[in-house]
Structures are given as C-alpha cells and as structure tokens.
Amino acid sequence: MKKTLTLLLSLLVSYSYAQNADSVAIRKIYNEALSNGKSYEWLRHLTKQIGPRLSGSAGAQKAVDWTKLVMEQQGFDRVFLQDVMVPHWVRGAKEEAFIHIGKQKMTVPIAALGGSVATPPRGIEAQVIEVKSFPELRALGPEKVKGKIVFYNRPMDPTKINTFEAYGGAVDQRANGATEAAKLGAVGAIVRSMTNVHDDNPHVGGMRYGTGVALIPTAAISTNGADLLSKSLKENPSLTFYFKQNCETLPDAKSYNVVGEIKGSEKPDEIIVVGGHLDSWDLAEGAHDDGAGCVQSMEVLRIMKALGIKPKRTIRAVMFMNEENGLRGGVQYADLAKKNNEKHIAAVESDNGGFTPRGFGIVGKPEQREKIMAWKPLLSPYGLAEIGPGGGGADIGPLAQTGTVLLGFKPDSQRYFDYHHTTVDRFEAVSQRELELGAASMAAIVYLLDAYGL
C-alpha cells in the first residue's frame, strides 16, 4: 500500500514538474514572438514588395523564391521545393458594369470570379432576375430565366457569431451560381459579395463550371452595388444590366510548395507540419489571406531555433501553393507524403487571418482530440480557450486520409470577411501584436505536439 502511494506521489510530482516545465517553455515562446518576432516584417515584405500572388503569376513565383531564401537564411536543417502544376487564370483589363434604366447608367463595382470565362468583347447586356437560392431559381424555370442575367443576392447571415459559418451558408452562390443559372439558359451570373460589411469592394473568389453546361461569365458585385441593383429592380423590373470582363484561363503553369524543416532529434520519421498558403487572389496583397499564415509558420521554426528547442520530431513549415483556385499544392503535398512513406502525425494550418488567437479546431479520433484538449490549462492563459472539435484547413485536409491529426488555428473571426479576397486585404489591415500572438500560439501547440506525440 505504502509502495503504491509513494509511486503515485512520485508520478504526480513528475507530472506537475513536466507541466511546469511546459508552462515555462510556452512562456518563453510567447516572449520570443512578442519581443524579437520576425513575422510582421516578413509580412511587410511579402505584401508590399511582392504583393498579389495568384497561382501561375510572376508574384507567386517571387513569393516562392523569397520564402525559400528566408528559410535558408534562418539556417533551418533543410529547405526544399515540391513541384506542382497549377491552374493559371488571369483577369485581364478591369471589368466594367452598369445598371441601365432608360437613359440613366449607374456604374457598379464588379470583379470576375476566379475561373470564369470572359464576356464577348462588347460585353453582355440583359434583363436581370434576382434570386436568393438555387431552389428559388429552379422554381422560376427556363421560361423566366432564359436570356437573362441571374443575380444571386442572399447575404451572409449576420446573426451567425462565427463568420465562417455565415460564409459557408452563402458561398454556394459564388461557387456554383453560374452553372445553375446556365442550366436554365441564363447568359450571365452576378453574385453578391461574401461579406457582412456594406462596401464598394467586390469580394472575389473561386467558382467552377459543371460538365455539360454552357460556360457563362460570372462576377462578384460589391454589397452596396448589390443593394442598389436590388432596389432598382423593385422600382424597374425591366431594367438591364451591362457587364464586360476580359479574364482567361491559360495552360497550367509550373509552381511549387516551399518547405522548411528542422530535423527531429529522437523520432525524425514522425513529422509535424505547420503551414499556410502562399498564393493570394490577384486583387489583394493577401495579408490576412494568407500571408499571415505563411509568416507565422516560418516564425514557428525560427522561434524554436532561437530558443534552442531541439524537437524530438521533425517540424516542417509548409507554404502551400494554389489553395485559392485549385488546392493543387495541398493535394500534391499529401500525395508525396504517401509516396515517400512519410508519417505525418499532425498538421497545423493558419488560414483564418492574422487576428487575435482564440484556439484550435481539431480533426482526429476522439482520444487524440482529448489528448490535445487536456493541454488547455497550458494554453488558456494566452487566450486560447476554444480548443475542441472543428475544422482543420484546406491545404492540410488531404493529409487526413493517412490518419494525420489536423489542427486549424482559430483567430477571432469578426473582421476576416471585411477584407477577404479584396483590395483592402493589405498589410495595413494586420495588427503586429495580433499576428505575433498567433505565431506564438502555433509555436506553443507545435511544441506540445512534439513533446507528447499523438
């Protein structure tokens, strides 16, 4: 009995000692990120010196070269590229659009959706049919839709507290709106921007065409433009809408994922990934989406090195290519991992903006989730309270097939869609402190994943 008690006590002591050592290590991680952090200056370079970097563009290539160089300069054990062929869509000359009522023409801001075809060179002008959903559109039938422009105007639900949920509830209009409209003979599709703010910025994003359906041009209209069009339609149902866009899909281009690595000292064959996506929409500097995630990921490795943390497992920072309009980089990374028989125990992605950290969403088996959730007391002092089941991330998603546990970094979501996929997603929209807290949060979870495995 006495022996068992002594054993229990010594176990407890060693456990609390480990906990204490972990909390000291995590404190040091935050101190390093907040005192000597590099993520903000890196973000400045990525957004201001390189700027927009849609897949296949010169900007994307510059971003590949520069992040590779930065990680080499940091002296990580290995920095390498993974080849990947990516879609190459270009916007061409700026779009034009106006609402036409009698002699009056009211210009509205639009931007072609990524992947869309162009209009004919003279543009398209047609009557407009406004709908809020696909069922509503189908109920109208081809007789009411044929030859018209379908205007999708269902806003993101402002009552959802998590704005990603609101986005998920509206984005079908952007992704599949053109195809659903074309099935009924429409000549174009205009989609209300995915945001809760009322502004003049078209929020772009990816779309895809279904097979066997005519490819009709589709564009995002700013929320103010959408409100004006809706109001005008109520007063003048027979008004016409004109738009012209000049985009084009070129042959696939060669690009790369960029990977930096610190080799594990005890279990080098177990890999932990921390990453973001390097590409951005062509209109944006891509500061929150997803320059923030990239510089935070590089910062995780820098912090470990600066603090002399020698991870047991191999830690990789991955800059994925082509999340925005194809996900080819994420798919290629997982394919190569499988082909090379690599064991990825966990992958952490930051692709929800550089805002104040709130927690991590976990995709994994219940016992794996519970193990991670048990670290909450170590992380909650830093505002990381929301640690539980939830989304991982688009780029790391394909790794789930081979049993990798996915963790999605969750910053506060309230302002993300104010900037998402627009010209205002620029460096100035990111707070240095929030960005650095995010980098530290990711470093802390990677530290724990490495220390205890899964």
Ligand SMILES: [Zn+2]
């Ligand atoms: Zn993103």
